[in-house]
Each structure stands twice: as structure tokens, then as C-alpha cells.
Amino acid sequence: MSLNYRIIYIFLLFIYIYCQPIVSEDIYLGIPKEKYLIGEYSGAKIHKNRIGEGYMRPDVLEAFEKMVSAYEKDREVAKNSEKIIVKSGFRSYYDQKVIWEEKFTGKRKMKKSIESKKPEEIVSLILEYSSAPGTSRHHWGTDLDLNSFENSYFEKGGKGEFLYNWLQKNAKTYGFCQPYNEYNERDNKGYFLERWHWSYQPISSKLLGDWLDLYKEKKILLKGKFLGSETMSDEMPITYVSSINKNCKEN
Numbered sequence: 001m002s003l004n005y006r007i008i009y010i011f012l013l014f015i016y017i018y019c020q021p022i023v024s025e026d027i028y029l030g031i032p033k034e035k036y037l038i039g040e041y042s043g044a045k046i047h048k049n050r051i052g053e054g055y056m057r058p059d060v061l062e063a064f065e066k067m068v069s070a071y072e073k074d075r076e077v078a079k080n081s082e083k084i085i086v087k088s089g090f091r092s093y094y095d096q097k098v099i100w101e102e103k104f105t106g107k108r109k110m111k112k113s114i115e116s117k118k119p120e121e122i123v124s125l126i127l128e129y130s131s132a133p134g135t136s137r138h139h140w141g142t143d144l145d146l147n148s149f150e151n152s153y154f155e156k157g158g159k160g161e162f163l164y165n166w167l168q169k170n171a172k173t174y175g176f177c178q179p180y181n182e183y184n185e186r187d188n189k190g191y192f193l194e195r196w197h198w199s200y201q202p203i204s205s206k207l208l209g210d211w212l213d214l215y216k217e218k219k220i221l222l223k224g225k226f227l228g229s230e231t232m233s234d235e236m237p238i239t240y241v242s243s244i245n246k247n248c249k250e251n
């Protein structure tokens with residue numbers, strides 16, 4: 001090869017390498033997708049937290065900390081006393097199964113009693129606020145419950161009113177959205193309103209799409225895996241997982 005050809009060859013090789021798409025980071029952090037999406041992995045090994053109790057993905061924590069420090073500045077100016085506290089973050093399949101089955105058997109009390117209710121009625125009651133194991137966004141390390149599990153805390157006159165108004169206005173800037181917003185904005189489907197639950201949209205929207213694909217391909221199976229699962233229709237998990245705030249879906 002003459003020198004000229006060699007130069008042209010090297011030049012074209014550089015152009016080729018430069019134009020290759022950047023290899024996307026593994027959003028499953030080295031865990032098989034089928035396991036990650038249903039929380040069958042050790043979150044404590046890969047997720048982190050420095051604010052409150054819940055664990056989250058390292059990339060979510062980075063975004064969350066930026067949001068918290070912006071909130072802190074505004075909170076000080078407004079002389080508001082409510083800090084952001086993470087009440088819950090990552091939950092494994094097993095964690096969710098314990099919550100679900102304690103509610104199903106009555107060990108864990110719900111707002112309405114399960115007494116003399118049929119299994120399918122108990123399942124409907126649990127699904128007002130809790131996900132079935134394998135269907136929770138908390139399996140993903142992208143979703144957080146903040147400050148209080150009472151909507152009234154965040155409403156007018158509540159201690160968290162300033163925080164909630166701030167999040168509604170600013171969370172989007174940091175990538176966060178509220179999946180379970182007003183029920184009537186989600187065709188009255190899915191879980192009830194949860195003002196405390198926030199999600200990191202750039203990642204959770206992708207995980208949501210993958211979850212739905214795997215479920216439809218029957219690679220996520222729920223029947224027979226936990227108490228009451230046999231009373232759920234095949235469509236039910238799809239409805240609950242996909243009935244979220246449109247701001248939390250992929251743009």
C-alpha cells in the first residue's frame with residue numbers, strides 16, 4: 001500500500017469509528033432483564049442512598065441529590081421546615097410479596113376491612129395502593145416514596161404543602177415525575193392518587209416499556225406465585241402498570 005493510500009485508509013477508519021453510535025450503558029446494571037424488572041436481585045448491593053431510608057440506583061441518586069439541594073435553597077428562602085425524606089425506595093420481589101400477603105391475610109391492616117370479603121375483592125382492595133409482587137415500580141430502583149404516606153400531608157394546609165407545590169413545579173427539571181397523579185387524569189384506572197411517590201422518568205419510562213414487552217411475551221409470570229394471584233386476569237397487571245401520569249411515559 002502506498003503512503004497516500006495508507007493515509008486515506010487511516011482517515012476513513014477514524015471517520016468510521018467516530019460515526020459509530022455510542023454504545024448505550026447497560027440500564028440493567030449487569031443483572032438479567034427478566035430478574036431486574038421484577039425485583040429478583042439484591043438491591044442493597046447495587047443501589048445507594050444518603051437521604052433517608054430507601055435505596056435507589058446510583059444514577060437516580062445523582063439526579064435526586066441535585067433536586068434536593070435545589071429544594072433546600074428554596075426551602076431556606078421560604079423559611080419552610082420540611083426537608084425531603086425518603087421513606088421507601090427499592091423493594092425486592094420478596095419485600096413486595098411480604099407486604100402483599102400480609103394485606104391479603106389481614107395481618108397488615110388496610111383502610112377498609114377484609115372481613116367476609118372474597119379473594120378477588122381483597123385483591124382489589126390491596127391494589128388501591130399496593131402492587132402485586134413483580135409489578136411494582138419500586139423493583140426498579142427508580143421510584144421513591146417521600147415524607148409521608150398520607151395525601152393530606154401534601155395538600156393545602158398540610159406540612160408538606162410547600163414541598164409538593166415545589167415538586168410539581170420543579171421535579172421535571174431534574175427528571176422526576178409523579179406516576180400516580182389525579183385518578184381522573186388516568187381514565188380512573190390503576191392505583192389511587194399517591195402524592196408521595198416520585199419516579200426518575202428517563203430510566204423508569206424505558207423499564208416500563210420493557211416490563212410490558214416481557215409480560216406480553218409471558219416472560220414475566222405471576223399466576224400461582226403469591227396468595228390471590230389466581231384471581232387476577234391477565235390484563236389486570238398491564239392496566240395497573242401502564243395507568244400512570246403521561247409525564248412519566250417516554251417522550
Ligand SMILES: [Zn+2]
Pocket residue numbers: 138143144145197
Ligand atoms: Zn411508592
